Amino acid sequence: MAAQSGDPGARSRAFEVIAAAYWKPIYKYVRMKWNMPTEDAADFTQDFFTRLLEKEFLDSYDSGKGRLRTFLRICADRFFMKQARDSHRLKRGGKSGALAVNFEEAEQELATVPRSESPEDCFDKEWVRSLFMLGLQQLRASCESGGKMVHLELFERYDLDEADPKPSYAQLATEFGLAVTDVTNYLAFARREFRRCVLDQLREMTASEDEFRREAQTLLGVEIR
Amino acid sequence: MKPLSDTVVANLKAGMQMPDLEGTRYRIVRHLARGGMGSVWLAEDTVLERRVALKVLDLVAPTDGLPVRLLQEARILAGLEHPGIVPVHDAGTLADGRAFYCMKYVEGQTLAQHIANKSLPHKLRLLERIAEPLDFAHARGFIHRDLKPENIMIGAFGEVLVMDWGLAKVSSTGLKPAENGTAVPLQATHNSSRITAQGSVLGTPGYISPEQARGNTEVDHRTDIFSLGAILWFMLAGSAPGDPPVATSGVSPPLRAICEKALAPDPDARYQSAREMTTDIAHYLNGEPVSAYPEGVLERMGRVLARHRTAVILVAVYLLMRLLFILLARR
Numbered sequence: 001m002a003a004q005s006g007d008p009g010a011r012s013r014a015f016e017v018i019a020a021a022y023w024k025p026i027y028k029y030v031r032m033k034w035n036m037p038t039e040d041a042a043d044f045t046q047d048f049f050t051r052l053l054e055k056e057f058l059d060s061y062d063s064g065k066g067r068l069r070t071f072l073r074i075c076a077d078r079f080f081m082k083q084a085r086d087s088h089r090l091k092r093g094g095k096s097g098a099l100a101v102n103f104e105e106a107e108q109e110l111a112t113v114p115r116s117e118s119p120e121d122c123f124d125k126e127w128v129r130s131l132f133m134l135g136l137q138q139l140r141a142s143c144e145s146g147g148k149m150v151h152l153e154l155f156e157r158y159d160l161d162e163a164d165p166k167p168s169y170a171q172l173a174t175e176f177g178l179a180v181t182d183v184t185n186y187l188a189f190a191r192r193e194f195r196r197c198v199l200d201q202l203r204e205m206t207a208s209e210d211e212f213r214r215e216a217q218t219l220l221g222v223e224i225r
Numbered sequence: 226m227k228p229l230s231d232t233v234v235a236n237l238k239a240g241m242q243m244p245d246l247e248g249t250r251y252r253i254v255r256h257l258a259r260g261g262m263g264s265v266w267l268a269e270d271t272v273l274e275r276r277v278a279l280k281v282l283d284l285v286a287p288t289d290g291l292p293v294r295l296l297q298e299a300r301i302l303a304g305l306e307h308p309g310i311v312p313v314h315d316a317g318t319l320a321d322g323r324a325f326y327c328m329k330y331v332e333g334q335t336l337a338q339h340i341a342n343k344s345l346p347h348k349l350r351l352l353e354r355i356a357e358p359l360d361f362a363h364a365r366g367f368i369h370r371d372l373k374p375e376n377i378m379i380g381a382f383g384e385v386l387v388m389d390w391g392l393a394k395v396s397s398t399g400l401k402p403a404e405n406g407t408a409v410p411l412q413a414t415h416n417s418s419r420i421t422a423q424g425s426v427l428g429t430p431g432y433i434s435p436e437q438a439r440g441n442t443e444v445d446h447r448t449d450i451f452s453l454g455a456i457l458w459f460m461l462a463g464s465a466p467g468d469p470p471v472a473t474s475g476v477s478p479p480l481r482a483i484c485e486k487a488l489a490p491d492p493d494a495r496y497q498s499a500r501e502m503t504t505d506i507a508h509y510l511n512g513e514p515v516s517a518y519p520e521g522v523l524e525r526m527g528r529v530l531a532r533h534r535t536a537v538i539l540v541a542v543y544l545l546m547r548l549l550f551i552l553l554a555r556r
Contacts, residue, residue: 192245
């Protein structure tokens with residue numbers, strides 16, 4: 001895995017992807033699992049990813065023994081135990097974090113999580129959500145550079161909008177000044193690109209081809225060739 | 226960027242799970258149904274500009290044999306050219322790795338939907354037509370193994386189609402020569418046997434035979450006879466055998482006997498072919514004795530009287546008039 005690489009540049013890039021995908025899952029997980037106060041959870045998350053960047057955790061990761069997703073969740077549990085045992089906490093604001101993230105936003109989202117949901121389920125759901133967000137960012141960049149903004153706008157209007165009922169393809173065609181077949185084709189293109197982007201992100205954060213395939217199968221329900 | 230709600234995440238996930246038809250001639254229209262190993266999608270064949278049904282695997286694990294089984298299903302269907310069996314047009318693997326096959330899109334109703342408020346003779350004639358493709362497949366050595374009302378479709382023109390041959394396999398009694406020279410895909414059938422030779426129970430409770438429910442891999446075509454009997458019972462009682470019947474008050478003893486013979490736990494005690502069973506059904510419809518029901522003298526008389534009602538009435542009227550003439554003549 002690139003995050004275990006001796007090349008500082010490659011390790012840094014891989015770390016950015018992992019941190020972007022996992023900071024919310026970790027934050028919400030410790031808030032739910034250990035009932036950690038908001039600011040302590042934010043400190044814990046910063047500290048956790050700082051250690052991750054320093055290879056303290058990732059060096060011991062072996063993709064043959066399990067998924068990175070499960071490994072990181074278990075690491076979070078162990079890290080919490082270690083901190084509790086040592087009675088050692090980072091002084092709030094005393095150390096700059098590895099992440100530039102919005103914990104308030106995560107806290108607002110956490111308020112909407114059903115009480116019946118387990119921390120582990122929440123962790124997995126947040127991971128999917130984060131992965132999709134990263135996929136969307138990549139899709140946006142790809143559409144902007146490729147002159148496919150209409151494709152992206154249609155995708156956002158139809159697939160990312162929660163309107164119920166959804167507009168028909170004919171309505172979208174009128175709205176965007178396109179033929180209905182164009183709407184169908186543009187949406188198919190955007191969905192295919194989104195899928196590719198998500199899989200690109202997934203590949204970045206998995207350690208082996210085998211792990212990538214297993215995660216993709218869990219996520220998408222299909223084998224990736 | 227605005228965070229994604231659970232609804233949007235679910236939508237995106239569902240969208241990503243849709244078959245990737247890139248590079249094919251098909252375009253998804255909508256989801257039709259979900260089966261044991263895959264989903265059926267309504268699609269448009271962009272070359273021929275017609276609607277087709279695509280059966281696509283939901284999951285593909287390299288070692289679970291499902292892609293092979295789907296391909297075998299397609300090959301079995303392709304080898305069984307019969308008006309009562311849905312024709313297959315194409316089969317292969319999609320860009321996302323999922324196996325699929327393309328078949329005729331049947332617009333119509335399931336058996337359960339169709340028989341609501343239908344007369345008994347109509348239902349019995351339907352059963353005869355369900356048995357036809359089954360008998361055809363049995364003659365070629367194939368057994369369906371998952372016959373149930375949901376797998377019977379009545380098309381827009383009244384055609385009766387036996388669907389979902391996903392569990393079909395070659396009979397343990399071996400292949401019989403095809404009467405019309407239809408090529409039987411030997412390799413497919415051998416593979417099919419192997420896939421299902423693990424002793425796992427496949428089929429639908431209520432409609433599978435006792436030997437199939439026990440995980441017996443050596444079942445023969447008579448397992449389908451049991452299912453055909455269960456379908457007949459469903460048509461008569463409104464529920465699967467073993468479930469509380471919705472209505473059985475109108476089921477005559479001969480029809481009940483036909484069901485019981487088809488549903489016999491011992492395959493040797495069942496009808497030995499679909500044709501034998503439908504012969505009994507035809508006899509019943511014609512008011513003739515059925516092999517499954519040894520009737521008494523009174524019952525036989527009642528049946529004969531009912532069968533020849535017009536003639537009996539004419540003779541009775543004639544005799545009555547003769548009697549009146551005789552009585553009047555004596556005065």
